[in-house]
Amino acid sequence: MHRSGLVELEAVVAVARRGNFRAAAADLGMSSSALSHAVRGLEARLGVRLFNRTTRSVSLSAAGEQFVAGVAPALSDIRGAMEAVNRHRDTPAGTLRLNTSAGAARRILTPIILEYLRRYPEMKVDLVTEGRLIDIVVDGFDAGIRMAETVPGDMIAVPVGGALRFAVVAAPAYFADRPRPQTPGDLMAHRCIRARMPSGVIYRWEFERRGEALALDVPGPIILDEPTLMIEAALAGLGVAYLSEWSVLADIAAGRLVRVLEDWTPSFAGLALYYPGRRHVPAGLRAFIDLVREVGELPDRRVPA
Structure with a gap:
Protein backbone atom coordinates (compact mmCIF):
# COMPACT_ATOMS: atom_id res chain seq x y z
CA MET A 1 0.00 0.00 0.00
CA HIS A 2 1.24 3.49 -0.84
CA ARG A 3 1.94 5.93 1.95
CA SER A 4 -1.16 8.01 2.77
CA GLY A 5 -0.70 11.75 3.14
CA LEU A 6 -1.74 13.74 6.20
CA VAL A 7 -4.24 15.65 4.07
CA GLU A 8 -6.17 12.45 3.36
CA LEU A 9 -6.18 11.47 7.02
CA GLU A 10 -7.31 14.94 8.07
CA ALA A 11 -10.04 14.77 5.44
CA VAL A 12 -11.42 11.49 6.80
CA VAL A 13 -11.38 12.71 10.40
CA ALA A 14 -13.03 16.02 9.43
CA VAL A 15 -15.85 14.25 7.55
CA ALA A 16 -16.35 11.88 10.47
CA ARG A 17 -16.51 14.82 12.88
CA ARG A 18 -18.90 16.94 10.81
CA GLY A 19 -20.96 14.21 9.12
CA ASN A 20 -20.95 16.36 6.01
CA PHE A 21 -18.45 16.74 3.17
CA ARG A 22 -19.17 20.42 2.54
CA ALA A 23 -18.76 21.42 6.20
CA ALA A 24 -15.60 19.32 6.50
CA ALA A 25 -14.16 20.93 3.38
CA ALA A 26 -14.84 24.39 4.81
CA ASP A 27 -13.08 23.41 8.07
CA LEU A 28 -10.00 22.32 6.14
CA GLY A 29 -10.01 25.24 3.69
CA MET A 30 -10.36 23.04 0.61
CA SER A 31 -13.04 22.46 -2.03
CA SER A 32 -15.69 19.77 -1.56
CA SER A 33 -14.49 18.02 -4.70
CA ALA A 34 -10.87 17.96 -3.52
CA LEU A 35 -11.91 16.58 -0.15
CA SER A 36 -14.10 13.91 -1.74
CA HIS A 37 -11.24 12.94 -4.05
CA ALA A 38 -8.87 12.63 -1.08
CA VAL A 39 -11.29 10.39 0.83
CA ARG A 40 -12.03 8.18 -2.17
CA GLY A 41 -8.32 7.86 -2.93
CA LEU A 42 -7.59 6.68 0.59
CA GLU A 43 -10.51 4.24 0.48
CA ALA A 44 -9.19 2.83 -2.81
CA ARG A 45 -5.73 2.25 -1.36
CA LEU A 46 -7.09 0.72 1.84
CA GLY A 47 -9.50 -1.45 -0.14
CA VAL A 48 -12.44 -0.68 2.20
CA ARG A 49 -15.27 1.84 2.32
CA LEU A 50 -14.81 4.20 5.26
CA PHE A 51 -18.17 5.99 4.85
CA ASN A 52 -21.71 4.98 4.02
CA ARG A 53 -23.04 7.68 1.70
CA THR A 54 -26.59 8.51 0.66
CA THR A 55 -28.02 11.61 -0.98
CA ARG A 56 -29.02 12.85 2.48
CA SER A 57 -26.38 11.65 4.92
CA VAL A 58 -22.82 10.50 5.49
CA SER A 59 -21.90 8.08 8.27
CA LEU A 60 -18.89 5.97 9.17
CA SER A 61 -18.88 2.34 8.20
CA ALA A 62 -17.72 -0.25 10.74
CA ALA A 63 -14.27 -0.17 9.16
CA GLY A 64 -14.38 3.64 9.17
CA GLU A 65 -15.16 3.78 12.87
CA GLN A 66 -12.18 1.55 13.65
CA PHE A 67 -9.92 3.55 11.34
CA VAL A 68 -10.88 6.97 12.76
CA ALA A 69 -10.57 5.68 16.33
CA GLY A 70 -6.93 4.81 15.61
CA VAL A 71 -6.02 7.75 13.37
CA ALA A 72 -7.62 10.68 15.24
CA PRO A 73 -5.40 10.43 18.37
CA ALA A 74 -2.30 10.09 16.19
CA LEU A 75 -3.23 13.20 14.23
CA SER A 76 -3.77 15.03 17.50
CA ASP A 77 -0.26 14.03 18.59
CA ILE A 78 1.18 15.26 15.28
CA ARG A 79 -0.59 18.61 15.63
CA GLY A 80 0.72 18.85 19.19
CA ALA A 81 4.30 18.21 18.03
CA MET A 82 3.97 20.88 15.33
CA GLU A 83 2.51 23.31 17.82
CA ALA A 84 5.37 22.63 20.25
CA VAL A 85 7.79 23.74 17.53
CA ASN A 86 5.58 26.77 16.83
CA ARG A 87 6.17 27.97 20.40
CA HIS A 88 9.81 28.64 19.50
CA ARG A 89 8.76 31.22 16.89
CA ASP A 90 8.90 34.91 17.70
CA THR A 91 5.22 35.21 16.81
CA PRO A 92 2.48 32.54 16.51
CA ALA A 93 1.38 31.33 13.10
CA LEU A 164 -23.56 43.20 30.85
CA ARG A 165 -27.05 44.62 31.24
CA PHE A 166 -30.22 44.47 29.21
CA ALA A 167 -32.21 47.54 28.24
CA VAL A 168 -35.93 47.95 27.58
CA VAL A 169 -36.35 50.48 24.78
CA ALA A 170 -38.77 51.91 22.27
CA ALA A 171 -38.84 54.79 19.79
CA PRO A 172 -40.09 58.19 21.03
CA ALA A 173 -42.92 57.96 18.49
CA TYR A 174 -44.15 54.76 20.09
CA PHE A 175 -44.58 56.48 23.45
CA ALA A 176 -46.13 59.61 21.91
CA ASP A 177 -49.67 58.37 22.66
CA ARG A 178 -48.94 55.68 25.26
CA PRO A 179 -47.86 55.83 28.92
CA ARG A 180 -44.36 54.57 29.60
CA PRO A 181 -44.27 51.36 31.68
CA GLN A 182 -43.41 51.95 35.33
CA THR A 183 -43.19 48.28 36.31
CA PRO A 184 -42.54 45.12 34.27
CA GLY A 185 -46.20 44.17 34.62
CA ASP A 186 -47.18 47.28 32.64
CA LEU A 187 -45.57 45.67 29.56
CA MET A 188 -48.51 43.30 29.30
CA ALA A 189 -50.54 46.25 27.94
CA HIS A 190 -47.87 47.16 25.34
CA ARG A 191 -46.82 45.95 21.90
CA CYS A 192 -43.56 44.10 22.44
CA ILE A 193 -40.96 42.84 19.98
CA ARG A 194 -40.59 39.22 21.09
CA ALA A 195 -37.47 37.08 20.73
CA ARG A 196 -37.05 33.45 19.69
CA MET A 197 -34.06 31.62 21.17
CA PRO A 198 -31.89 29.26 19.04
CA SER A 199 -33.70 26.34 20.70
CA GLY A 200 -36.99 27.64 19.30
CA VAL A 201 -38.30 28.74 22.72
CA ILE A 202 -39.79 32.24 22.95
CA TYR A 203 -37.67 34.23 25.41
CA ARG A 204 -39.34 35.43 28.60
CA TRP A 205 -38.12 38.92 29.52
CA GLU A 206 -36.24 38.79 32.84
CA PHE A 207 -36.35 41.50 35.51
CA GLU A 208 -35.04 41.92 39.05
CA ARG A 209 -35.18 44.67 41.67
CA ARG A 210 -34.42 44.54 45.39
CA GLY A 211 -34.61 40.77 45.50
CA GLU A 212 -37.81 40.54 43.47
CA ALA A 213 -37.31 38.59 40.23
CA LEU A 214 -39.77 37.75 37.48
CA ALA A 215 -39.87 36.56 33.88
CA LEU A 216 -42.64 37.69 31.54
CA ASP A 217 -43.97 36.15 28.35
CA VAL A 218 -44.79 39.55 26.88
CA PRO A 219 -47.39 40.11 24.14
CA GLY A 220 -46.46 41.49 20.75
CA PRO A 221 -47.10 41.54 17.01
CA ILE A 222 -43.79 40.07 15.87
CA ILE A 223 -41.24 37.41 16.88
CA LEU A 224 -37.64 37.80 15.69
CA ASP A 225 -34.46 35.77 16.23
CA GLU A 226 -31.83 38.39 15.35
CA PRO A 227 -31.02 41.38 17.63
CA THR A 228 -30.23 43.73 14.73
CA LEU A 229 -33.72 43.11 13.36
CA MET A 230 -35.20 43.82 16.78
CA ILE A 231 -33.34 47.13 16.89
CA GLU A 232 -34.64 48.10 13.46
CA ALA A 233 -38.18 47.19 14.49
CA ALA A 234 -37.87 49.30 17.64
CA LEU A 235 -36.42 52.24 15.71
CA ALA A 236 -39.37 52.02 13.31
CA GLY A 237 -41.77 52.46 16.24
CA LEU A 238 -43.25 48.96 16.12
CA GLY A 239 -43.04 48.43 19.87
CA VAL A 240 -40.91 47.84 22.96
CA ALA A 241 -37.74 45.73 22.70
CA TYR A 242 -35.54 43.97 25.25
CA LEU A 243 -31.92 44.07 24.07
CA SER A 244 -28.34 44.04 25.33
CA GLU A 245 -27.46 47.48 26.64
CA TRP A 246 -24.29 47.87 24.60
CA SER A 247 -26.17 47.37 21.33
CA VAL A 248 -28.56 50.30 21.88
CA LEU A 249 -26.56 52.85 23.91
CA ALA A 250 -25.70 54.91 20.84
CA ASP A 251 -29.37 55.04 19.79
CA ILE A 252 -30.40 56.03 23.33
CA ALA A 253 -27.76 58.77 23.46
CA ALA A 254 -28.90 60.12 20.08
CA GLY A 255 -32.55 60.14 21.15
CA ARG A 256 -33.59 57.55 18.59
CA LEU A 257 -34.65 55.19 21.38
CA VAL A 258 -36.07 55.83 24.85
CA ARG A 259 -35.10 53.59 27.76
CA VAL A 260 -37.59 52.48 30.41
CA LEU A 261 -37.54 50.20 33.48
CA GLU A 262 -33.81 50.79 33.92
CA ASP A 263 -34.00 50.07 37.65
CA TRP A 264 -35.39 46.60 36.83
CA THR A 265 -32.40 45.50 34.72
CA PRO A 266 -29.35 44.85 36.94
CA SER A 267 -25.99 43.80 35.56
CA PHE A 268 -24.98 40.15 35.19
Whole structure:
Protein backbone atom coordinates (compact mmCIF):
# COMPACT_ATOMS: atom_id res chain seq x y z
CA MET A 1 0.00 0.00 0.00
CA HIS A 2 1.24 3.49 -0.84
CA ARG A 3 1.94 5.93 1.95
CA SER A 4 -1.16 8.01 2.77
CA GLY A 5 -0.70 11.75 3.14
CA LEU A 6 -1.74 13.74 6.20
CA VAL A 7 -4.24 15.65 4.07
CA GLU A 8 -6.17 12.45 3.36
CA LEU A 9 -6.18 11.47 7.02
CA GLU A 10 -7.31 14.94 8.07
CA ALA A 11 -10.04 14.77 5.44
CA VAL A 12 -11.42 11.49 6.80
CA VAL A 13 -11.38 12.71 10.40
CA ALA A 14 -13.03 16.02 9.43
CA VAL A 15 -15.85 14.25 7.55
CA ALA A 16 -16.35 11.88 10.47
CA ARG A 17 -16.51 14.82 12.88
CA ARG A 18 -18.90 16.94 10.81
CA GLY A 19 -20.96 14.21 9.12
CA ASN A 20 -20.95 16.36 6.01
CA PHE A 21 -18.45 16.74 3.17
CA ARG A 22 -19.17 20.42 2.54
CA ALA A 23 -18.76 21.42 6.20
CA ALA A 24 -15.60 19.32 6.50
CA ALA A 25 -14.16 20.93 3.38
CA ALA A 26 -14.84 24.39 4.81
CA ASP A 27 -13.08 23.41 8.07
CA LEU A 28 -10.00 22.32 6.14
CA GLY A 29 -10.01 25.24 3.69
CA MET A 30 -10.36 23.04 0.61
CA SER A 31 -13.04 22.46 -2.03
CA SER A 32 -15.69 19.77 -1.56
CA SER A 33 -14.49 18.02 -4.70
CA ALA A 34 -10.87 17.96 -3.52
CA LEU A 35 -11.91 16.58 -0.15
CA SER A 36 -14.10 13.91 -1.74
CA HIS A 37 -11.24 12.94 -4.05
CA ALA A 38 -8.87 12.63 -1.08
CA VAL A 39 -11.29 10.39 0.83
CA ARG A 40 -12.03 8.18 -2.17
CA GLY A 41 -8.32 7.86 -2.93
CA LEU A 42 -7.59 6.68 0.59
CA GLU A 43 -10.51 4.24 0.48
CA ALA A 44 -9.19 2.83 -2.81
CA ARG A 45 -5.73 2.25 -1.36
CA LEU A 46 -7.09 0.72 1.84
CA GLY A 47 -9.50 -1.45 -0.14
CA VAL A 48 -12.44 -0.68 2.20
CA ARG A 49 -15.27 1.84 2.32
CA LEU A 50 -14.81 4.20 5.26
CA PHE A 51 -18.17 5.99 4.85
CA ASN A 52 -21.71 4.98 4.02
CA ARG A 53 -23.04 7.68 1.70
CA THR A 54 -26.59 8.51 0.66
CA THR A 55 -28.02 11.61 -0.98
CA ARG A 56 -29.02 12.85 2.48
CA SER A 57 -26.38 11.65 4.92
CA VAL A 58 -22.82 10.50 5.49
CA SER A 59 -21.90 8.08 8.27
CA LEU A 60 -18.89 5.97 9.17
CA SER A 61 -18.88 2.34 8.20
CA ALA A 62 -17.72 -0.25 10.74
CA ALA A 63 -14.27 -0.17 9.16
CA GLY A 64 -14.38 3.64 9.17
CA GLU A 65 -15.16 3.78 12.87
CA GLN A 66 -12.18 1.55 13.65
CA PHE A 67 -9.92 3.55 11.34
CA VAL A 68 -10.88 6.97 12.76
CA ALA A 69 -10.57 5.68 16.33
CA GLY A 70 -6.93 4.81 15.61
CA VAL A 71 -6.02 7.75 13.37
CA ALA A 72 -7.62 10.68 15.24
CA PRO A 73 -5.40 10.43 18.37
CA ALA A 74 -2.30 10.09 16.19
CA LEU A 75 -3.23 13.20 14.23
CA SER A 76 -3.77 15.03 17.50
CA ASP A 77 -0.26 14.03 18.59
CA ILE A 78 1.18 15.26 15.28
CA ARG A 79 -0.59 18.61 15.63
CA GLY A 80 0.72 18.85 19.19
CA ALA A 81 4.30 18.21 18.03
CA MET A 82 3.97 20.88 15.33
CA GLU A 83 2.51 23.31 17.82
CA ALA A 84 5.37 22.63 20.25
CA VAL A 85 7.79 23.74 17.53
CA ASN A 86 5.58 26.77 16.83
CA ARG A 87 6.17 27.97 20.40
CA HIS A 88 9.81 28.64 19.50
CA ARG A 89 8.76 31.22 16.89
CA ASP A 90 8.90 34.91 17.70
CA THR A 91 5.22 35.21 16.81
CA PRO A 92 2.48 32.54 16.51
CA ALA A 93 1.38 31.33 13.10
CA GLY A 94 -1.54 29.25 11.94
CA THR A 95 -5.33 29.38 12.16
CA LEU A 96 -7.42 30.08 15.26
CA ARG A 97 -10.95 28.62 14.96
CA LEU A 98 -13.54 30.32 17.17
CA ASN A 99 -17.25 29.61 17.61
CA THR A 100 -19.62 32.26 18.96
CA SER A 101 -22.99 33.92 18.54
CA ALA A 102 -23.58 36.70 16.00
CA GLY A 103 -24.15 39.24 18.77
CA ALA A 104 -20.95 38.31 20.59
CA ALA A 105 -19.02 38.47 17.31
CA ARG A 106 -20.16 42.06 16.73
CA ARG A 107 -19.14 42.89 20.28
CA ILE A 108 -15.59 41.57 19.97
CA LEU A 109 -14.76 42.05 16.28
CA THR A 110 -13.06 45.46 16.38
CA PRO A 111 -11.54 45.60 19.88
CA ILE A 112 -10.28 42.01 19.98
CA ILE A 113 -10.36 40.08 16.68
CA LEU A 114 -9.03 42.88 14.45
CA GLU A 115 -6.46 43.89 17.07
CA TYR A 116 -5.33 40.25 17.29
CA LEU A 117 -4.78 40.09 13.54
CA ARG A 118 -2.88 43.37 13.61
CA ARG A 119 -0.54 42.10 16.30
CA TYR A 120 -0.07 38.62 14.83
CA PRO A 121 0.00 38.95 11.03
CA GLU A 122 0.95 35.29 10.57
CA MET A 123 -2.28 34.14 12.28
CA LYS A 124 -5.64 33.65 10.58
CA VAL A 125 -8.98 33.68 12.40
CA ASP A 126 -11.82 31.41 11.33
CA LEU A 127 -14.82 32.88 13.19
CA VAL A 128 -18.05 30.86 12.94
CA THR A 129 -21.28 32.35 14.30
CA GLU A 130 -24.37 30.35 15.15
CA GLY A 131 -27.13 30.60 17.70
CA ARG A 132 -26.96 27.10 19.09
CA LEU A 133 -24.41 26.08 21.67
CA ILE A 134 -22.12 23.41 20.20
CA ASP A 135 -19.40 21.08 21.47
CA ILE A 136 -16.28 22.98 20.41
CA VAL A 137 -14.05 19.91 20.81
CA VAL A 138 -16.20 17.61 18.69
CA ASP A 139 -16.68 20.29 16.03
CA GLY A 140 -12.99 21.12 15.81
CA PHE A 141 -12.82 24.62 17.34
CA ASP A 142 -9.96 25.96 19.43
CA ALA A 143 -12.28 28.00 21.65
CA GLY A 144 -15.75 29.45 22.00
CA ILE A 145 -17.15 32.79 23.16
CA ARG A 146 -20.60 32.69 24.78
CA MET A 147 -22.55 34.06 27.71
CA ALA A 148 -20.68 33.00 30.84
CA GLU A 149 -23.72 31.23 32.28
CA THR A 150 -23.88 28.86 29.28
CA VAL A 151 -20.22 27.75 29.30
CA PRO A 152 -19.89 24.00 29.98
CA GLY A 153 -18.54 23.21 33.43
CA ASP A 154 -15.59 21.18 32.13
CA MET A 155 -14.13 24.15 30.23
CA ILE A 156 -11.66 26.82 31.33
CA ALA A 157 -13.44 30.20 31.09
CA VAL A 158 -11.93 33.69 30.78
CA PRO A 159 -14.27 36.72 31.17
CA VAL A 160 -14.59 38.88 28.06
CA GLY A 161 -15.53 42.53 28.44
CA GLY A 162 -16.97 42.64 31.94
CA ALA A 163 -20.57 42.57 33.12
CA LEU A 164 -23.56 43.20 30.85
CA ARG A 165 -27.05 44.62 31.24
CA PHE A 166 -30.22 44.47 29.21
CA ALA A 167 -32.21 47.54 28.24
CA VAL A 168 -35.93 47.95 27.58
CA VAL A 169 -36.35 50.48 24.78
CA ALA A 170 -38.77 51.91 22.27
CA ALA A 171 -38.84 54.79 19.79
CA PRO A 172 -40.09 58.19 21.03
CA ALA A 173 -42.92 57.96 18.49
CA TYR A 174 -44.15 54.76 20.09
CA PHE A 175 -44.58 56.48 23.45
CA ALA A 176 -46.13 59.61 21.91
CA ASP A 177 -49.67 58.37 22.66
CA ARG A 178 -48.94 55.68 25.26
CA PRO A 179 -47.86 55.83 28.92
CA ARG A 180 -44.36 54.57 29.60
CA PRO A 181 -44.27 51.36 31.68
CA GLN A 182 -43.41 51.95 35.33
CA THR A 183 -43.19 48.28 36.31
CA PRO A 184 -42.54 45.12 34.27
CA GLY A 185 -46.20 44.17 34.62
CA ASP A 186 -47.18 47.28 32.64
CA LEU A 187 -45.57 45.67 29.56
CA MET A 188 -48.51 43.30 29.30
CA ALA A 189 -50.54 46.25 27.94
CA HIS A 190 -47.87 47.16 25.34
CA ARG A 191 -46.82 45.95 21.90
CA CYS A 192 -43.56 44.10 22.44
CA ILE A 193 -40.96 42.84 19.98
CA ARG A 194 -40.59 39.22 21.09
CA ALA A 195 -37.47 37.08 20.73
CA ARG A 196 -37.05 33.45 19.69
CA MET A 197 -34.06 31.62 21.17
CA PRO A 198 -31.89 29.26 19.04
CA SER A 199 -33.70 26.34 20.70
CA GLY A 200 -36.99 27.64 19.30
CA VAL A 201 -38.30 28.74 22.72
CA ILE A 202 -39.79 32.24 22.95
CA TYR A 203 -37.67 34.23 25.41
CA ARG A 204 -39.34 35.43 28.60
CA TRP A 205 -38.12 38.92 29.52
CA GLU A 206 -36.24 38.79 32.84
CA PHE A 207 -36.35 41.50 35.51
CA GLU A 208 -35.04 41.92 39.05
CA ARG A 209 -35.18 44.67 41.67
CA ARG A 210 -34.42 44.54 45.39
CA GLY A 211 -34.61 40.77 45.50
CA GLU A 212 -37.81 40.54 43.47
CA ALA A 213 -37.31 38.59 40.23
CA LEU A 214 -39.77 37.75 37.48
CA ALA A 215 -39.87 36.56 33.88
CA LEU A 216 -42.64 37.69 31.54
CA ASP A 217 -43.97 36.15 28.35
CA VAL A 218 -44.79 39.55 26.88
CA PRO A 219 -47.39 40.11 24.14
CA GLY A 220 -46.46 41.49 20.75
CA PRO A 221 -47.10 41.54 17.01
CA ILE A 222 -43.79 40.07 15.87
CA ILE A 223 -41.24 37.41 16.88
CA LEU A 224 -37.64 37.80 15.69
CA ASP A 225 -34.46 35.77 16.23
CA GLU A 226 -31.83 38.39 15.35
CA PRO A 227 -31.02 41.38 17.63
CA THR A 228 -30.23 43.73 14.73
CA LEU A 229 -33.72 43.11 13.36
CA MET A 230 -35.20 43.82 16.78
CA ILE A 231 -33.34 47.13 16.89
CA GLU A 232 -34.64 48.10 13.46
CA ALA A 233 -38.18 47.19 14.49
CA ALA A 234 -37.87 49.30 17.64
CA LEU A 235 -36.42 52.24 15.71
CA ALA A 236 -39.37 52.02 13.31
CA GLY A 237 -41.77 52.46 16.24
CA LEU A 238 -43.25 48.96 16.12
CA GLY A 239 -43.04 48.43 19.87
CA VAL A 240 -40.91 47.84 22.96
CA ALA A 241 -37.74 45.73 22.70
CA TYR A 242 -35.54 43.97 25.25
CA LEU A 243 -31.92 44.07 24.07
CA SER A 244 -28.34 44.04 25.33
CA GLU A 245 -27.46 47.48 26.64
CA TRP A 246 -24.29 47.87 24.60
CA SER A 247 -26.17 47.37 21.33
CA VAL A 248 -28.56 50.30 21.88
CA LEU A 249 -26.56 52.85 23.91
CA ALA A 250 -25.70 54.91 20.84
CA ASP A 251 -29.37 55.04 19.79
CA ILE A 252 -30.40 56.03 23.33
CA ALA A 253 -27.76 58.77 23.46
CA ALA A 254 -28.90 60.12 20.08
CA GLY A 255 -32.55 60.14 21.15
CA ARG A 256 -33.59 57.55 18.59
CA LEU A 257 -34.65 55.19 21.38
CA VAL A 258 -36.07 55.83 24.85
CA ARG A 259 -35.10 53.59 27.76
CA VAL A 260 -37.59 52.48 30.41
CA LEU A 261 -37.54 50.20 33.48
CA GLU A 262 -33.81 50.79 33.92
CA ASP A 263 -34.00 50.07 37.65
CA TRP A 264 -35.39 46.60 36.83
CA THR A 265 -32.40 45.50 34.72
CA PRO A 266 -29.35 44.85 36.94
CA SER A 267 -25.99 43.80 35.56
CA PHE A 268 -24.98 40.15 35.19
CA ALA A 269 -21.93 38.12 34.15
CA GLY A 270 -21.28 38.78 30.46
CA LEU A 271 -19.32 36.95 27.80
CA ALA A 272 -16.62 34.37 28.42
CA LEU A 273 -13.92 32.86 26.23
CA TYR A 274 -13.73 29.14 26.93
CA TYR A 275 -11.52 26.24 25.87
CA PRO A 276 -10.78 22.66 27.00
CA GLY A 277 -8.37 22.39 29.88
CA ARG A 278 -7.25 18.84 29.26
CA ARG A 279 -5.22 19.71 26.15
CA HIS A 280 -2.13 21.72 25.40
CA VAL A 281 -3.01 25.36 24.64
CA PRO A 282 -1.69 26.31 21.16
CA ALA A 283 0.48 29.42 20.88
CA GLY A 284 -2.14 31.22 18.78
CA LEU A 285 -4.87 30.59 21.35
CA ARG A 286 -2.56 31.55 24.20
CA ALA A 287 -1.87 34.90 22.51
CA PHE A 288 -5.62 35.42 22.04
CA ILE A 289 -6.30 34.65 25.72
CA ASP A 290 -3.63 37.15 26.76
CA LEU A 291 -5.19 39.82 24.53
CA VAL A 292 -8.66 39.20 25.98
CA ARG A 293 -7.27 39.69 29.49
CA GLU A 294 -5.38 42.80 28.40
CA VAL A 295 -8.37 44.48 26.75
CA GLY A 296 -10.54 44.12 29.85
CA GLU A 297 -13.70 46.21 29.45
CA LEU A 298 -15.12 46.45 25.94
CA PRO A 299 -16.39 49.76 24.57
CA ASP A 300 -20.13 50.32 24.95
CA ARG A 301 -21.28 51.21 21.48
CA ARG A 302 -23.42 49.68 18.83
CA VAL A 303 -21.47 48.12 15.96
CA PRO A 304 -23.40 48.51 12.67
CA ALA A 305 -24.63 45.22 11.23
